[in-house]
Amino acid sequence: MGYIAFVVVFATIVMYAYLEHIRMRWLAIPLGSGLAALIAFLMGAPFEFNTEPGIPNLNPMYWWGETTGWQLGLPELHHFIAVAPFAVLAVAMWSPDFLGHRVFQQLNYPPKAKKVLMNIDDTMCIAAARQIVGTSLGGGNLASSWGTFMVPAAIAKRPIPAGALLTGLLCVVAALWGYPMDLAIWPPVLSVALMVGVFLPLLEAGMQMTREGKTSQSAAIVIFSSALVNPVFGWSLTVLLDNLGLIGDKERGQSLSHLHRWVIPTIVFVVLCGVMLGIGMFPGIPALFESLRIDL
Secondary structure, three states: OHHHHHHHHHHHHHHHHHHHHOOOHHHHHHHHHHHHHHHHHHOOOOOOOOOOOOOOOOOHHHHOOOOOOOOOOOOOHHHHHHHHHHHHHHHHOHHHHHHHHHHHHHHHOOOOOOOOOOOHHHHHHHHHHHHHHHHHOOOOOOOOHHHHHHHHHHHOOOOHHHHHHHHHHHHHHHHHHOHHHHHHOOHHHHHHHHHHHHHHHHHHHHHHHOOOHHHHHHHHHHHHHHHHOOHHHHHHHHHHHHHOOOOOOHHHHHOOOHHHHHHHHHHHHHHHHHHHHHHOOOOOOOOOOHHHOOOO
């Protein structure tokens, strides 16, 4: 039913362009999600409510069981080794992700506005705590609703603290109610919400940040090497080359100490390449340790 996706995406693009024209992009998420749900439902996309109201199971052993919850079981040593490059990439990309949200706030809120820019350190600590709690309860918490909220909130120039509390409250209500969760994770709704609420705004912010040649070089290298090999290789290589001053802002690299300029990036790059060689993440090169290979 690929034609449904084409119609939904086309309608979303037209809607987003019109909202941009009338300067009401902050309506993109609710209007886009509703439009996607309506189009997909009218065109026959399968959907049904399955999640019943009630308190979710908070027993970690239920979610980490082999026959219950996610039915994945507890991870073994080779699972940790196989996913190590992506775990390092996820943690390393947190800083630019948080920084990107803050820059997006700076681009949208008036210069004299008060209490509108988030504190990156405090936000990362709280988000990390949430990750620990969520993962211990069996959740694969690699994404957060706070980012999906903060981007459109910055576009609409709305106060973040009150909105964050309201968002958290609504998430709890949706979890207890149950039925809204089925609608929220329905592919047409979820995809459009992420597209217009996260990807397009952050892409716009990224394009504005890379207008200068210093940062556009690094952006081009990371995109090309990630597409050619994989995102872990592209990110680690670009960080190493940027810190060495071969690409990007050469003055920034010269201001770093030897430890932060080339020692740490080189160690990270070598270790990640070693792990990727071991588990077969390089195109055309078989895994050096077949027992560690994870076939998905």
